[in-house]
Amino acid sequence: MQLIKEYVEQNKERLLEELFALLRFPSVSADPKYKPEVLKTAEFVADKLRESGADHVEVCQTAGYPIVYGEKIIDSSKPTVLVYGHYDVQPPDPLELWKTPPFEPTVRDGKIYARGACDDKGQFYMHVKAFELMIQTNTLPCNIKFMIEGEEEVGSNNLGIFVKQNKNRLKADVVLISDTSMISMENPSLETGLRGLSYLEVEVTGPNRDLHSGVYGGAVANPATILAKMIASLHDENNHVAIPGFYDKVIELTNAERNAINEAPYSETEYKKDLEVEELWGEKGYSTLERTGTRPTLEVNGIWGGYIGEGAKTVLPSKAFAKISMRLVPNQVSDEITKLFTDHFEKIAPASVKVKVTPHHGGEPVVTPTDSIAYKAAQKAIKESFGKDPIPTRGGGSIPIVALFEAELGIKTVLMGFGLDSDALHSPNEKYDIFNYYKGIETIPLFHKYFAELSV
Amino acid sequence: MQLIKEYVEQNKERLLEELFALLRFPSVSADPKYKPEVLKTAEFVADKLRESGADHVEVCQTAGYPIVYGEKIIDSSKPTVLVYGHYDVQPPDPLELWKTPPFEPTVRDGKIYARGACDDKGQFYMHVKAFELMIQTNTLPCNIKFMIEGEEEVGSNNLGIFVKQNKNRLKADVVLISDTSMISMENPSLETGLRGLSYLEVEVTGPNRDLHSGVYGGAVANPATILAKMIASLHDENNHVAIPGFYDKVIELTNAERNAINEAPYSETEYKKDLEVEELWGEKGYSTLERTGTRPTLEVNGIWGGYIGEGAKTVLPSKAFAKISMRLVPNQVSDEITKLFTDHFEKIAPASVKVKVTPHHGGEPVVTPTDSIAYKAAQKAIKESFGKDPIPTRGGGSIPIVALFEAELGIKTVLMGFGLDSDALHSPNEKYDIFNYYKGIETIPLFHKYFAELSV
Numbered sequence: 001m002q003l004i005k006e007y008v009e010q011n012k013e014r015l016l017e018e019l020f021a022l023l024r025f026p027s028v029s030a031d032p033k034y035k036p037e038v039l040k041t042a043e044f045v046a047d048k049l050r051e052s053g054a055d056h057v058e059v060c061q062t063a064g065y066p067i068v069y070g071e072k073i074i075d076s077s078k079p080t081v082l083v084y085g086h087y088d089v090q091p092p093d094p095l096e097l098w099k100t101p102p103f104e105p106t107v108r109d110g111k112i113y114a115r116g117a118c119d120d121k122g123q124f125y126m127h128v129k130a131f132e133l134m135i136q137t138n139t140l141p142c143n144i145k146f147m148i149e150g151e152e153e154v155g156s157n158n159l160g161i162f163v164k165q166n167k168n169r170l171k172a173d174v175v176l177i178s179d180t181s182m183i184s185m186e187n188p189s190l191e192t193g194l195r196g197l198s199y200l201e202v203e204v205t206g207p208n209r210d211l212h213s214g215v216y217g218g219a220v221a222n223p224a225t226i227l228a229k230m231i232a233s234l235h236d237e238n239n240h241v242a243i244p245g246f247y248d249k250v251i252e253l254t255n256a257e258r259n260a261i262n263e264a265p266y267s268e269t270e271y272k273k274d275l276e277v278e279e280l281w282g283e284k285g286y287s288t289l290e291r292t293g294t295r296p297t298l299e300v301n302g303i304w305g306g307y308i309g310e311g312a313k314t315v316l317p318s319k320a321f322a323k324i325s326m327r328l329v330p331n332q333v334s335d336e337i338t339k340l341f342t343d344h345f346e347k348i349a350p351a352s353v354k355v356k357v358t359p360h361h362g363g364e365p366v367v368t369p370t371d372s373i374a375y376k377a378a379q380k381a382i383k384e385s386f387g388k389d390p391i392p393t394r395g396g397g398s399i400p401i402v403a404l405f406e407a408e409l410g411i412k413t414v415l416m417g418f419g420l421d422s423d424a425l426h427s428p429n430e431k432y433d434i435f436n437y438y439k440g441i442e443t444i445p446l447f448h449k450y451f452a453e454l455s456v
Numbered sequence: 457m458q459l460i461k462e463y464v465e466q467n468k469e470r471l472l473e474e475l476f477a478l479l480r481f482p483s484v485s486a487d488p489k490y491k492p493e494v495l496k497t498a499e500f501v502a503d504k505l506r507e508s509g510a511d512h513v514e515v516c517q518t519a520g521y522p523i524v525y526g527e528k529i530i531d532s533s534k535p536t537v538l539v540y541g542h543y544d545v546q547p548p549d550p551l552e553l554w555k556t557p558p559f560e561p562t563v564r565d566g567k568i569y570a571r572g573a574c575d576d577k578g579q580f581y582m583h584v585k586a587f588e589l590m591i592q593t594n595t596l597p598c599n600i601k602f603m604i605e606g607e608e609e610v611g612s613n614n615l616g617i618f619v620k621q622n623k624n625r626l627k628a629d630v631v632l633i634s635d636t637s638m639i640s641m642e643n644p645s646l647e648t649g650l651r652g653l654s655y656l657e658v659e660v661t662g663p664n665r666d667l668h669s670g671v672y673g674g675a676v677a678n679p680a681t682i683l684a685k686m687i688a689s690l691h692d693e694n695n696h697v698a699i700p701g702f703y704d705k706v707i708e709l710t711n712a713e714r715n716a717i718n719e720a721p722y723s724e725t726e727y728k729k730d731l732e733v734e735e736l737w738g739e740k741g742y743s744t745l746e747r748t749g750t751r752p753t754l755e756v757n758g759i760w761g762g763y764i765g766e767g768a769k770t771v772l773p774s775k776a777f778a779k780i781s782m783r784l785v786p787n788q789v790s791d792e793i794t795k796l797f798t799d800h801f802e803k804i805a806p807a808s809v810k811v812k813v814t815p816h817h818g819g820e821p822v823v824t825p826t827d828s829i830a831y832k833a834a835q836k837a838i839k840e841s842f843g844k845d846p847i848p849t850r851g852g853g854s855i856p857i858v859a860l861f862e863a864e865l866g867i868k869t870v871l872m873g874f875g876l877d878s879d880a881l882h883s884p885n886e887k888y889d890i891f892n893y894y895k896g897i898e899t900i901p902l903f904h905k906y907f908a909e910l911s912v
Contacts, residue, residue, distance in 0.1 A: 215881065
């Protein structure tokens with residue numbers, strides 16, 4: 001541990017500068033206009049892997065954005081850790097809400113503000129630098145492989161094919177991912193489950209053109225009004241999702257499991273204060289931690305239709321749209337839920353409009369074991385680094401890759417995230433604490449150490 | 457009539473070219489970025505009034521866009537007609553739906569396609585040219601005054617003040633407006649009523665920032681979902697507006713009145729075919745003509761919130777917005793309805809969100825008399841020009857100025873419109889038939905002739 005701390009201390013400026021350089025690339029995978037920048041980011045990541053000591057580094061082309069691969073095989077008889085991360089980021093909008101430019105990392109009060117600071121550039125880069133540390137200090141105790149993709153924020157559409165085609169190259173004993181959060185630095189935690197995802201876009205069409213709302217208003221179905229009514233009907237009065245069959249495959253947790261989840265430190269007062277809301281909202285009969293960690297949900301991610309510019313326009317719009325996503329829990333299947341939604345949405349559409357549902361992408365929910373060697377190694381690493389045992393938690397987010405790995409490579413994943421829920425992922429002013437960045441670089445080598453030891 | 461037809465025939469190219477020049481000004485009053493163009497349009501209108509023979513032409517400054525005034529007093533003992541129109545237009549968006557540029561008038565199949573072609577440049581300019589005709593042919597039978605404003609599409613905010621301050625200058629016996637539609641050229645009609653308007657914008661705020669829909673989804677109220685539920689609740693299952701007190705002041709029409717309205721030519725099949733809808737929508741118990749002409753309505757003119765760009769963003773938005781307008785019928789009062797809406801909307805908002813309602817503008821409903829000299833003059837003019845008696849109809853649109861005139865100047869209005877409902881007012885590809893333009897220029901002098909005769 002002493003050796004680790006010294007190395008980080010001696011290189012702290014450079015370790016930060018390198019991350020800043022990575023954060024300056026606007027690698028937004030959702031919007032085609034950023035394509036050249038996304039491609040440059042992949043090359044940058046490959047260069048850094050090489051500089052850090054990885055072999056056979058390759059920018060692997062796919063039908064979409066490339067996947068950066070690199071490895072260090074010290075002894076084929078030793079265990080192998082496959083590190084996964086993603087170099088793409090969420091769109092920065094709404095831009096006007098950023099205090100400083102999203103792609104010009106700025107430090108305020110010990111925190112790095114930039115799109116991707118936490119999700120996931122700041123977190124996957126800790127692994128690249130922890131790897132450098134182990135190489136430079138001759139302490140790498142096992143084989144290590146890196147797979148850093150560029151399409152996580154748009155559904156990892158080409159990762160599945162890549163994994164299928166590279167099963168040998170990706171052969172490993174465990175997947176290690178830092179793309180999740182801890183409760184706090186005082187209450188370190190390890191996520192043991194992630195929700196799946198079904199993301200769709202709906203289009204409701206009324207008349208064939210925008211109409212004068214005075215001349216036609218009251219006589220023709222307004223697609224914005226109809227869409228509102230349809231969305232309103234997707235939750236019942238207890239905020240259960242009102243899509244027939246939606247909960248059919250959900251496995252109710254045992255009281256013991258529910259109690260364990262609710263033992264995690266949580267203050268409703270603090271939670272409400274942080275979000276500045278008077279009252280929380282959610283499915284009746286469940287706590288906030290259960291709602292976000294263990295229950296499937298349906299959210300409107302975007303809605304638009306008619307005149308949304310300055311001033312007033314008395315128009316009855318021809319079309320209205322919404323982006324809607326559902327988070328899934330173990331045993332629910334993304335394609336099945338997507339079909340349930342589509343059938344239901346088409347069914348509830350009145351004859352006065354036409355609806356079109358377009359699936360965007362999906363991912364399967366996962367639960368990671370807490371009795372595996374890898375999980376124990378993560379526990380010990382955090383215990384040593386934070387001086388406290390990590391609390392097991394269920395994360396609300398989705399990392400489709402986890403289920404994919406289990407299916408294709410037959411290996412489990414450890415979710416050792418160092419972010420915080422308050423890091424504003426996907427929001428303006430996303431941040432990552434410099435403290436967490438260094439803490440991660442210090443903790444990761446301990447994971448490898450204990451994983452190698454426990455694997456003997 | 458022969459003289460009139462000859463004049464139009466001899467000048468038809470120029471009459472059209474002048475209108476095209478007027479249509480090329482993007483005089484969008486709703487969007488500040490067009491301001492210089494709106495101001496140029498006012499100057500252009502003033503020049504044309506002068507060229508046509510008007511005296512004391514003035515571009516009258518207001519707190520907003522100027523009002524163009526001009527007059528021709530031939531004999532103070534003769535009756536005076538005050539012509540009202542507006543040179544501002546609706547925003548052109550969605551631009552991508554225009555077949556040809558909105559501000560480059562293009563003729564296809566005998567129709568002029570351009571923003572403002574019918575509403576209201578094409579229609580008010582008929583009066584300027586009919587005036588020129590009467591001057592050139594020495595047939596002006598009465599005094600005439602012009603008042604062409606530039607804020608009709610944003611609620612005529614400064615017109616009221618102007619009218620109050622210029623009661624003497626505006627003194628007249630009747631107001632003549634062409635800013636409405638006829639059933640068809642085969643079924644000429646005169647509007648005898650207009651709906652009022654209350655236009656508002658609502659803002660629903662949930663959490664203080666956009667959130668990751670995986671980390672927070674299901675635990676925090678989503679303002680887009682809440683807004684949808686609130687909008688959905690504004691109409692009951694029979695599509696009555698569900699705002700307490702909304703209908704209190706509405707005077708139910710007598711069966712005789714309802715029958716008269718339903719006698720107007722109307723084909724539901726044609727109506728649905730033109731809009732390409734399977735089924736119509738509206739308040740239970742009323743026909744389409746009653747719904748648009750005699751019943752108050754509530755429409756969502758625009759809705760937006762969250763991520764509305766390319767691709768997918770798993771965000772739980774901080775805010776959602778809607779532009780909502782209500783059309784009012786006689787005896788309803790705009791300010792009262794605005795307050796009823798605001799109180800109700802704030803009342804139904806759950807504690808998990810904050811709502812803000814901002815009134816945009818309003819206008820009072822009006823009914824014009826059908827037994828006045830002016831109405832009879834319009835009837836005779838149309839009978840002579842179209843060879844058919846006009847059918848009295850109730851228009852769904854709003855022209856706040858009509859009520860204002862009655863209140864401030866104590867004079868009634870005649871709504872002699874030459875547009876068609878299919879002219880796509882406020883929509884992409886707005887059009888105006890060249891035939892209607894010339895027909896209007898031919899009919900207007902007849903109105904003045906009969907109004908002068910009947911006033912003796």
